[in-house]
Amino acid sequence: MRINSRLFYRLLCLFIGLTVHATGSSILREAHLGVDPFTSFTLGLSTTFNVQLGIIHIFVNGFFLLFVFWKRKSDIGIGTLLGMVSTGFLIQYISPLLKPLHLSQNVWTMILALTIGVALFSLGTSFEMLSDLGKSPYDSVAPIISDNRHIRYRYVRLTQDIIVAVLAFYFHGPIGIGTLVCATCNGIFISNWRRLLKKTPMYKHHIAPRTH
Numbered sequence: 001m002r003i004n005s006r007l008f009y010r011l012l013c014l015f016i017g018l019t020v021h022a023t024g025s026s027i028l029r030e031a032h033l034g035v036d037p038f039t040s041f042t043l044g045l046s047t048t049f050n051v052q053l054g055i056i057h058i059f060v061n062g063f064f065l066l067f068v069f070w071k072r073k074s075d076i077g078i079g080t081l082l083g084m085v086s087t088g089f090l091i092q093y094i095s096p097l098l099k100p101l102h103l104s105q106n107v108w109t110m111i112l113a114l115t116i117g118v119a120l121f122s123l124g125t126s127f128e129m130l131s132d133l134g135k136s137p138y139d140s141v142a143p144i145i146s147d148n149r150h151i152r153y154r155y156v157r158l159t160q161d162i163i164v165a166v167l168a169f170y171f172h173g174p175i176g177i178g179t180l181v182c183a184t185c186n187g188i189f190i191s192n193w194r195r196l197l198k199k200t201p202m203y204k205h206h207i208a209p210r211t212h
Contacts, residue, residue: 009206014079014131021124022090024117029095031103031113034176036121037165037183038138039091044173057088064137071144077134084137118181122189129190130197130207142187154187161186 028035035043042060046053061084068075103113128135135143142157149156161183169175197203 017127024121044171157187
């Protein structure tokens with residue numbers, strides 16, 4: 001019963017993470033502030049090749065999945081597959097729901113959208129990581145390199161996001177202040193969110209690995 005209960009909360013954590021992550025990206029997208037580097041890259045590819053964002057997300061994540069499988073296949077789980085399949089489609093369907101909010105109507109709503117969008121994006125990613133059910137392939141790359149090379153996670157994530165942001169620019173993805181903030185600060189935000197989430201009762205009592 002304990003194992004089933006823990007699995008339930010881990011799945012809940014994963015679904016919260018995927019939804020919050022996609023909502024953060026959608027807010028940035030609808031505010032025309034540029035989105036996180038990976039979504040910007042996939043949006044650029046989607047426009048360039050006239051393919052649905054959800055399909056492009058699966059294809060590009062499949063490339064990163066090969067790296068994860070090669071380096072640390074134990075990181076692959078149900079969260080990896082759900083992240084691959086659902087994130088692009090979630091952004092695709094959440095974005096139109098935000099249009100009535102007119103997030104780009106003035107500078108104040110754009111500043112608010114930037115703050116909330118970046119916060120939700122990094123929070124969602126942190127929830128996905130804490131579920132320990134497998135991260136999206138893109139989010140798995142930095143922790144693997146960090147562990148193998150003994151470099152702090154935030155610096156690896158920064159480098160990864162900057163490289164992908166350059167690719168996004170090349171493919172005419174939506175680049176803006178949101179992309180810059182995500183590329184330079186995501187590692188720090190995710191590290192801080194994870195530290196805070198590990199202090200919550202839900203994590204301590206229902207998600208954290210049991211010690212005997």
